[in-house]
Amino acid sequence: MSATRVLVLNSGSSSVKYQLLEMTDHRRLASGLVERIGEDGGVADHTEALRQVSAELTAAGLGLDSPQLAAVGHRVVHGGTDFTEPTLITDAVLARIEALVPLAPLHNPANITGIEVARALRPDLPQVAVFDTAFHATIPEAAARYAIDTATAERFGIRRYGFHGTSHAYVSRAAAGLLGKEPSEVNVIVLHLGNGASASAVRGGVCVDTSMGLTPLEGLVMGTRSGDIDPAVVFHLQRVGGMDTDEIDTLLNKRSGLLGLCGANDMREIGRRMADGDERAQLAFDVYVHRLRRYVGAFTAVLGTLDAVVFTAGVGENSAAVRAAALAGLDGLGIVVDPVRNAVRSSSARLISAESSRVSVAVVPTDEELEIARDTYALARG
Ligand code: ADP
Numbered sequence: 582m583s584a585t586r587v588l589v590l591n592s593g594s595s596s597v598k599y600q601l602l603e604m605t606d607h608r609r610l611a612s613g614l615v616e617r618i619g620e621d622g623g624v625a626d627h628t629e630a631l632r633q634v635s636a637e638l639t640a641a642g643l644g645l646d647s648p649q650l651a652a653v654g655h656r657v658v659h660g661g662t663d664f665t666e667p668t669l670i671t672d673a674v675l676a677r678i679e680a681l682v683p684l685a686p687l688h689n690p691a692n693i694t695g696i697e698v699a700r701a702l703r704p705d706l707p708q709v710a711v712f713d714t715a716f717h718a719t720i721p722e723a724a725a726r727y728a729i730d731t732a733t734a735e736r737f738g739i740r741r742y743g744f745h746g747t748s749h750a751y752v753s754r755a756a757a758g759l760l761g762k763e764p765s766e767v768n769v770i771v772l773h774l775g776n777g778a779s780a781s782a783v784r785g786g787v788c789v790d791t792s793m794g795l796t797p798l799e800g801l802v803m804g805t806r807s808g809d810i811d812p813a814v815v816f817h818l819q820r821v822g823g824m825d826t827d828e829i830d831t832l833l834n835k836r837s838g839l840l841g842l843c844g845a846n847d848m849r850e851i852g853r854r855m856a857d858g859d860e861r862a863q864l865a866f867d868v869y870v871h872r873l874r875r876y877v878g879a880f881t882a883v884l885g886t887l888d889a890v891v892f893t894a895g896v897g898e899n900s901a902a903v904r905a906a907a908l909a910g911l912d913g914l915g916i917v918v919d920p921v922r923n924a925v926r927s928s929s930a931r932l933i934s935a936e937s938s939r940v941s942v943a944v945v946p947t948d949e950e951l952e953i954a955r956d957t958y959a960l961a962r963g
Pocket of ligand 1: 774775776777804846847848849894895896899900
């Protein structure tokens with residue numbers, strides 16, 4: 582029996598998601614989620630959560646001890662400048678991922694625990710780290726550097742790393758396929774609009790700019806994150822508002838974005854409230870869309886010529902209202918959305934641009950687990 586299955590583990594700060602994929606036909610054999618780690622009613626810690634994942638797989642007859650399991654792929658949020666490719670995990674690699682914890686204090690420790698537990702359970706199996714930052718490693722210095730004192734930036738690793746890289750990689754490649762082209766033949770803007778949201782500019786399959794920065798806080802308006810903000814707001818809140826660093830961190834990451842503007846972070850609820858004439862919901866939507874348009878314009882200029890704008894993730898795949906508003910009136914840039922195509926609900930990759938549109942507009946469901954599984958399987962097979 583040959584080993585053709587890959588387990589993908591996504592150990593987040595308070596949850597562990599898993600999928601078991603059969604790589605010969607990309608079938609999903611099992612998937613699940615252990616939530617509320619460390620919270621009331623949840624499991625105690627990540628070690629406990631991974632034991633539960635292991636037990637669920639065993640109960641489904643797909644235990645980690647299966648000889649058909651070829652490898653385990655781990656999503657790792659921050660690869661810094663060290664990791665620009667999926668990487669086979671060794672003790673030395675794990676130590677380097679640990680050294681990056683200061684850049685991602687919430688995420689990398691959870692990822693590391695996932696790796697440690699999986700390695701303890703199956704020390705014989707190849708384990709692969711797939712980094713959220715890796716796809717953005719090709720961004721040129723002009724776009725990656727912040728205009729601050731060089732010595733300070735270098736000492737503390739302050740530069741734009743970007744995140745959601747596996748999604749941007751998968752979706753930009755799938756969009757080229759939808760257009761009947763090779764990734765190397767097209768320039769695309771990918772708008773990953775989930776609870777977290779980011780934009781990327783991809784030239785010929787190579788990422789050249791992205792909206793997230795040192796951390797996932799920069800860029801687009803998100804469910805609970807502010808996105809771009811004048812950094813002096815932080816000093817103002819410290820000096821005038823008397824807030825400390827942790828309070829401001831929580832404000833900008835957890836109490837801002839759509840939630841901060843209108844009290845709801847789910848675009849479906851915002852849509853319902855807008856239909857009822859709720860002005861705060863309308864303003865939240867307008868701020869969200871305005872920021873998106875800014876990035877579409879900026880990244881169109883970065884790319885010079887644009888072949889496609891691609892929407893993905895929860896909001897991007899499902900909200901026709903956001904897609905229509907984000908690209909309304911951009912016929913001057915060659916971007917025209919077809920309202921009938923845009924209104925169609927589907928879980929398949931599809932074009933929503935008008936025949937007259939020079940630039941294609943597409944909706945492509947993202948699949949980060951499949952992307953991680955492919956990278957993992959490729960490395961595991963050598
Ligand atoms: P995550 O970043 O947590 O992976 P997702 O990509 O699953 O998030 O996106 C979640 C968000 O997608 C929800 O918060 C919600 O705002 C939005 N969403 C999901 N379904 C719809 C829908 N039918 N219409 C509008 N927005 C939706």
